[in-house]
Amino acid sequence: MRFTHTSPRDEIRCRSGSFYVEAEQTLDYGGKKVLYLLESTTQLTTCCGGSCGMSFISVPGFVKAWQSRMDVSGMPVSEVEPVGDEEAREEIKKLLVTMHGISNVDFW
Secondary structure, three states: EEOOOOOOEEEEOOOEEEEEEEEEEEEOOOOEEEEEEEEEEEEEEEOOOOOOOOOEEEEEEEEEEEEEOOOOOOOOOEEEEEOOOOOHHHHHHHHHHHHHOOOOOOEE
């Protein structure tokens, strides 16, 4: 799977608001590097009509080739393999929660 890196703090818009990547980091796990993103919302509209901000972690997967090419806009692209094993997901999530204190961890 291809992962296109963004510039730090670039706003990414979605249906319910927007968010930004604060940092891209890697974690050593099982002899591989896991790419994960520390992200925050700017303000998301919630189903109750209010809005809130929050932090979360997204895990694209294991790095297969780090920034091995550029996309058409000049942004670096890495090849990643999603973390499919449920036991590995749980262990990686525990490590990330302990390291960053953020309990909302999503895997691609």
